[in-house]
Amino acid sequence: MSESKTPLLDDLEKGQWPSFVTEIKKMAETKPMAQDLLSLLELSYKDKRGYWKHGGLVGIMGYGGGVIGRYTEKPEEFPGVREFHTMRLNQPSGWFYTTKALRTVCDIWEVKGSGLTNMHGATGDIILLGTTTDQLQPLFNAYSNEGFDLGGSGSNLRTPSCCCGMARCEYACIDTMDLCHNLTNHYQDELHRPMWPYKSKIKISGCPNDCVGAIARSDFAILGTWRDDLRIDQAAVREYVEKGLDIQEIVIDRCPTSALNWDGNELQFKSEECVRCMHCINTMSKAIRTGVDKGATILVGGKAPILQSAFLGWVIVPFMKMEKENDYQEFKDFVEKAWEWWDEEAKVRERIGETICRLGMRNFLRAVELEPIPQMIFKPRTNPYVFWWPEDLN
């Protein structure tokens, strides 16, 4: 047996966690592209640096994004990854698949690409890792014939994504998968043809547990919530206690607003104190359920640090009904007003949260035609540098 050419990476096939090196090697058996990826990565491990050039311009006819050009800095030594482009395929809502659909994705990718994927990327897309320029259009043709379309990239609406919602979760207050599918289809032009100052993301979670991290990862976070009382099944509460749950320590004392009390027999609930944090529901899902008057809180401005620091999304609409019957028109009206203002006002590479900070929340609220309410903030201002509108003055 010849000596391994990738001793450093071979070490990453040891251990109990599944190995990405093993995955690349599976493809390297038949694909020179995957073999060269492995060899290039070994060099990176030796030299402690990546060897990829900045993205280049590649594309699909009729689209402004969805594929990301990628070239190695060392094409002579590693000709297999001279061109190693990424294609993003828009995932079905909630990442549910039939094996038939997934096998089709695999079969096409086997013939026209490296056979390597990410399931899934950070925005939610299926990421097809590594193909050549001449295969891009044929790949798109094949996938579009089989019902798949490209995801987003560049200064556009990025592929919206959502949790599994009502498909498999009792906490879901909105139909996340339908909403995600509806918005994605409604905004195909915004998704596929970049024309904004920078990227804009929509993520949807069915409840405040926020399993897709929408509040931290999206410009527009739609989080399911409710505005009536919790539904409490007292018999089921007693059952938890009988089975050994320390209800005082684990549930009552951890309620952030002291909205719950346990008298040894009954769980008492002060509805007006509840901030819908989900803790009691998470702990006793058999006994406590969300209310029935359901909708969503819309938070705007979430993003990673580039550039003015990381932001968490801010409450802009405390409660909005998410009505399938109305085609989610209220949300669409809102987001379109927000986008229009941002598109007009933002500097290049400025996310909407940064534009709001730079120009002031008051200007943003006027643009989206919303009245300020205390639910939007933690605390009112402490500095006296107040701006007045002309109509405020005599």
Place this chain on the structure above:
Amino acid sequence: MSALTEAQIDEITKKGEQKSITDIGPPFYGDMLPQIIKDNYGKWKYHEIPKSGLLVHTSETGDKLYTVRVGSPRLVSINFIREICDFADKYCDGHLRFTSRYNVELLLSDKDKVEPLIAELKEKGFVVGGTGNCVANIVHTQGWVHCHSAATDASGVVKVVMDELFEYFTSMKLPAKMKIALACCLNMCGAVHCSDIAILGIHRVAPTVDHEAVKNTCELPAVIASCPTAAIRPNPKLKSVTIKEERCMYCGNCFTVCPAIHIVNPENDGISIWVGGKVSNARSTPAFSHLAIPFIPNNPPRWPEVVDAVKKLVELWKDNAKKGERMGEWIDRIGWERFFKVAELPFTDKHIDDFTFAYTTFRATTQFKW
């Protein structure tokens, strides 16, 4: 099931070319759902986690859905996907899903098939777990596998950390969930900034400018405007730009705008560790992660110093947190000054913020612990 032949794929490709359609949108999720989910959509009542890797959802109709969760390295070959499909065909009527943290979920309506499925998965080397109070699968970015701005690898670091914490993925013995995330540079494609433990690749040296290339490939006003600290000035003589090194905070934004500016520096790039963030609204509000360890050099292939640091943080939290307390909730209870003491981590000037929100983190009270 046999794969499509090359001839069949040629035909599909031709058909697609002839149709020449755009903007069809994603496949309809409704076509992807198993019957039990179609029957119980929006009717789920509660769920239980009888053991690690197994969720049981009960519907108002009385139906029960069994979910077996399988760990994945995210970077997977089509062979992996096909193998998972084989399981789904054999046990789940051809249905499965992926989670937001890359796990595969096999969905069963027949209770009797659950244990045979888990047994066969384990026999074939798949890992089952990732539920409840566990170390969840690590969200991560591309790293040296596929990115131009990476300050460290992603998949490799994730692999070695998960190897070390493996027992916590396949069990539920932690005080609460432990969500770790890794981003290979400050762009944070994975948005790791709200994680219990964030592993973040960082650059530490101002970029170098290839003046000849800048002249030909970059728009100077865009490059200058891209710098948040105004460290980039025009250099009219060279028709290029000059970087004022003492102002640079190594964010790499200029490099993103202009490929002729190079930020990669193997001797000085490496990893920082951040703790105490979360995205969930449960109990405490969502929170950012805070700096715990400013720098650990890249040490491939197994980054032992990073693994050791993460392992120590997880063990410390496990031994000291109350039941149900996330990393950040535990630290908030004891205070950051106490955290640095018990974690035996040196506190340095790197830990004190000097950017947008800096002053909100300075202690404006006489109250503190020793």
